[in-house]
Amino acid sequence: MSDYFENQLRGYPVVLAILQAFSKDICRNCIGLEGAQVKVEKRLKKLRIDLEASSVPQEEKSGILARIDSSAKEAEEIEVSEDTECQKTAGNCKIGLGCFCTDGAMGLMKEITEPAPSLAVPVATG
Amino acid sequence: MLKVVFDAPLREKMEDLVAEENCEILQLDDKDGILTAIIGKEAPAVEMLKVSPVEDYPTEPGCFLRGNDYSPAAVVVLLNAPYGTLPPEVQNAPPEIEKLVRVAVETGAALAGTLQTENIGIEKIVCNVVGNPNIRYLVLCGEEVHGHNSGTAVKALLANGINQKRTIIGSGAVTPYLFNIPLEAIERFREQVTLVDLVGEMDPAVIGKAVWSCYQEKPTPFKDYMLHDPGAYSEAGISCTLAGKVKHPEEIEEWEIDELLKEIEGAEAPVKPPTEVKDEPIARLEEVQLEKKREPSMIDQQKLVAVGESLAKIAEGLNEIAKILMGEAAERVAELPREERVKVEVRPRVEVKAPPVVEEAPVVVAPVVAGLTEEELYFHNQLRAYPGILAGLAACDKDICHVGLSLPTTVNKIIKKLGKLSKNLEGSSLSEQRRAEFLSKIDSFLKVAERLPTDPGPCQKTVGTCTIGKGCLATGVMDLLKLVTEPAEPTQ
Numbered sequence: 001m002s003d004y005f006e007n008q009l010r011g012y013p014v015v016l017a018i019l020q021a022f023s024k025d026i027c028r029n030c031i032g033l034e035g036a037q038v039k040v041e042k043r044l045k046k047l048r049i050d051l052e053a054s055s056v057p058q059e060e061k062s063g064i065l066a067r068i069d070s071s072a073k074e075a076e077e078i079e080v081s082e083d084t085e086c087q088k089t090a091g092n093c094k095i096g097l098g099c100f101c102t103d104g105a106m107g108l109m110k111e112i113t114e115p116a117p118s119l120a121v122p123v124a125t126g
Numbered sequence: 127m128l129k130v131v132f133d134a135p136l137r138e139k140m141e142d143l144v145a146e147e148n149c150e151i152l153q154l155d156d157k158d159g160i161l162t163a164i165i166g167k168e169a170p171a172v173e174m175l176k177v178s179p180v181e182d183y184p185t186e187p188g189c190f191l192r193g194n195d196y197s198p199a200a201v202v203v204l205l206n207a208p209y210g211t212l213p214p215e216v217q218n219a220p221p222e223i224e225k226l227v228r229v230a231v232e233t234g235a236a237l238a239g240t241l242q243t244e245n246i247g248i249e250k251i252v253c254n255v256v257g258n259p260n261i262r263y264l265v266l267c268g269e270e271v272h273g274h275n276s277g278t279a280v281k282a283l284l285a286n287g288i289n290q291k292r293t294i295i296g297s298g299a300v301t302p303y304l305f306n307i308p309l310e311a312i313e314r315f316r317e318q319v320t321l322v323d324l325v326g327e328m329d330p331a332v333i334g335k336a337v338w339s340c341y342q343e344k345p346t347p348f349k350d351y352m353l354h355d356p357g358a359y360s361e362a363g364i365s366c367t368l369a370g371k372v373k374h375p376e377e378i379e380e381w382e383i384d385e386l387l388k389e390i391e392g393a394e395a396p397v398k399p400p401t402e403v404k405d406e407p408i409a410r411l412e413e414v415q416l417e418k419k420r421e422p423s424m425i426d427q428q429k430l431v432a433v434g435e436s437l438a439k440i441a442e443g444l445n446e447i448a449k450i451l452m453g454e455a456a457e458r459v460a461e462l463p464r465e466e467r468v469k470v471e472v473r474p475r476v477e478v479k480a481p482p483v484v485e486e487a488p489v490v491v492a493p494v495v496a497g498l499t500e501e502e503l504y505f506h507n508q509l510r511a512y513p514g515i516l517a518g519l520a521a522c523d524k525d526i527c528h529v530g531l532s533l534p535t536t537v538n539k540i541i542k543k544l545g546k547l548s549k550n551l552e553g554s555s556l557s558e559q560r561r562a563e564f565l566s567k568i569d570s571f572l573k574v575a576e577r578l579p580t581d582p583g584p585c586q587k588t589v590g591t592c593t594i595g596k597g598c599l600a601t602g603v604m605d606l607l608k609l610v611t612e613p614a615e616p617t618q
Contacts, residue, residue: 007594014521014599018606021517025510038377046381089207094495095507097272098609100514107605108518111597 002056004115005064008047011109012071015040016078018105023079027101030087033080036101040075043109044068050117127152127166134159174343174357179258180365186250189219190239193231198355199340200261201230201238201333202251204268204277204325222328226267229330233337236261242271244279244299245375246368249307251280252315253366259318259359263340267324267333275299277325284321288312291383292390303383305372305390311364318359322351501554501616505564508547511606512571515540516578518603523578525599530586532600537578539604544568544575554616 019036027033048068051061087093098104132140134156144151144165153164176196184192189205203226205219219227219240230238236258241247255261264284270277279299286295288309294302304312322336339348341355371390372378378386498506519537527533548568551561586592 003593010525010594011599013524014518014603017517017521018514018603021513024513035374035377038374039379042377042379042382046379092495094503094612095510095609096611098611100511100606100609104511104514104606104609105518108599108602111594111599111602113595113597114593 002060002064004117005047005051005054005056007112007114008109009064009067009071011112012040012044013074015105015108016071016074018108019078019101020074022100022105025100026087026092028079029081029084029090030093030101031084032086032099032101033078034084036106037075037078037080039106041072044072044075048072127164130163130165132161132163134161137161174355175360177259177358177362179260180363182365183257183363184237184254185257185365185367186253188239188247188250188254190237190254191227191231192237193235195236195258196260197234197236197337197341198260198262198357199230199235199265199322199337200251200255200263200319201227201235201265201267201337202241202280203227203230203239204266204271205240205242206269206271207242223268225330226328226333229334230265230337233334234341235265235337240268241276241280242274243376244271244274244276244294244297244302245304246306247276248280248283248294248302249304249368252304252307252311253368255319256311256314256364256366259361259363260357262319262356262359263322263353264319265322265324265333265336265340267327267336269328270325273300281321281323281325283312284316284319287316290387291380292387293383301376301378303372303375303378305375305378305386306368306370308364308366311366314359314361314364322348322353324349500613502556502560504613504616505547505551505554505556507610507612508607509564509567509571511610512540512544512567515603515606516571516574518606519578519600520574522600522603526586526591527600528579529583530592530600531582531584532598534579534582536600536604537575537580541572541575541580543607544572550615 015036019033019040022028022033048065051064051068054061056064130140140161140163141151144163149165149167151163152166155162179195183195184190203223205223207220223240227238227240237254239251241251251264255264264280266277266280268277275298279294279297279302282297282302283294283304288304289295292304294304322340324332324336327333336348336353339346339351339353343354345352345354347353369390372386495503495506519533519540522528522533548565551564551568554561556564
């Protein structure tokens with residue numbers, strides 16, 4: 001049961017490390033990094049909700065929750081400018097169509113495909 | 127109707143006769159100089175309903191031009207540009223896109239503008255279209271927007287509508303959410319307009335022909351369509367604007383939608399009640415007075431200029447006052463005895479609290495790309511990926527990947543790639559200074575990479591400790607390099 005949460009949590013430190021690295025680049029002023037940061041925060045929040053509603057034993061749950069909180073804190077600490085705009089539009093990013101933050105970093109979470117969330121996350125009723 | 131067969135030289139006389147009898151030649155066939163004409167009574171003048179748009183039309187600002195309010199055509203040019211570019215792009219839209227927009231309005235479209243996003247962008251279009259019941263066609267053209275698939279989203283909206291989660295059904299877009307506009311407006315939009323699908327079309331002549339065909343009184347063939355102006359939609363326009371509930375729909379996760387909808391339903395966007403459609407003016411299309419209004423962007427610019435001028439005058443005034451006050455203060459100080467003067471000079475006039483200690487922000491890489499040559503840009507872009515890759519690999523190193531197979535394999539590949547980049551740099555035509563800058567970066571990346579594991583261990587999936595599925599975090603990290611697609615590698 002806890003495998004789902006454990007595996008998901010293996011991805012976030014990598015994603016966060018990448019986002020932190022790009023926050024030192026022009027991505028710091030970019031809507032792409034800002035969007036990725038928000039997404040990570042939301043996904044961690046959802047993971048927390050799902051974990052709380054799951055039947056994972058309380059002891060394990062506490063450990064996983066601590067890791068979620070720690071990742072959430074890291075996500076919050078990523079430095080992003082207050083006014084962001086796409087750096088491709090601004091003419092500063094010319095790497096092509098891709099985006100390091102939204103495609104690259106966030107795309108890494110797609111590497112984690114097992115176990116399926118339905119096995120761990122209780123189905124909402126009503 | 128009458129069928130008449132006559133010799134070709136009699137054509138002119140036949141045409142005069144037909145005109146005298148208030149008839150018209152409906153069809154004329156020529157077979158070896160023998161003409162066969164089908165003659166019928168002239169059709170009565172077409173009367174069609176034309177109404178005024180809602181008072182605040184166009185209700186939503188955006189990247190569009192306003193043309194003839196009584197035209198049945200609105201033109202949407204897909205703007206295939208990176209995300210987040212909509213507002214500034216008004217000035218910077220590629221010339222070929224701008225040309226399509228201008229041609230559409232000059233040919234007679236009611237509105238013509240660009241579309242980028244599959245959510246807010248479409249919502250703005252819906253608001254502006256339902257505000258003008260005369261618009262009956264949506265001509266969709268331009269190249270599909272990469273990543274957004276806004277063109278398919280518009281088509282899917284018209285074909286399928288939205289589901290209970292306010293998501294466009296059957297759209298290929300990632301976040302095709304319409305959270306900010308009333309359901310009533312979405313339904314009206316779907317009923318009011320017919321799609322003229324020209325996605326992929328960039329020829330201004332074709333777009334112009336499409337617009338022209340839309341406002342013909344008689345059914346006019348255009349590609350696979352039979353177009354004509356059917357007159358205004360039977361109900362009055364709807365005045366609505368974006369509620370602003372969800373400013374960043376692209377950040378919405380699917381699991382959040384239910385909660386979000388509860389909030390939206392609690393405070394649905396205000397819709398001004400539609401006024402009844404007046405039967406008048408009913409007029410022939412060509413009799414309608416066409417009033418081409420000024421472009422909203424021009425109005426905005428004029429306002430900005432006026433505000434700027436006022437602010438400049440105020441600033442000038444304040445400057446003068448400041449000079450006077452400073453002069454007076456200086457005179458008073460000069461009048462004081464020396465000891466007093468010192469006191470005055472050192473005494474702080476206002477107590478200012480010491481600013482809180484702020485940690486110095488990390489240096490953001492300066493946006494230098496504008497001054498780089500194509501070759502320099504290649505190396506610059508390649509090197510931009512490595513800090514992310516190395517940080518990602520370092521994070522993997524703290525996990526079970528530390529003793530695995532993929533992390534060392536990836537690290538070795540990265541070292542090789544950096545080595546190749548370094549070799550390419552040495553063979554490049556870059557200036558010594560630029561080359562040294564890039565080489566120094568490569569060296570620092572190599573130092574970081576060499577601290578990571580390079581000796582392969584057993585694959586952690588095989589061992590049974592990695593259960594994430596077929597994917598691999600370490601090799602996934604290296605895919606960041608694949609995102610750098612421009613410019614192409616320079617030929618040595």
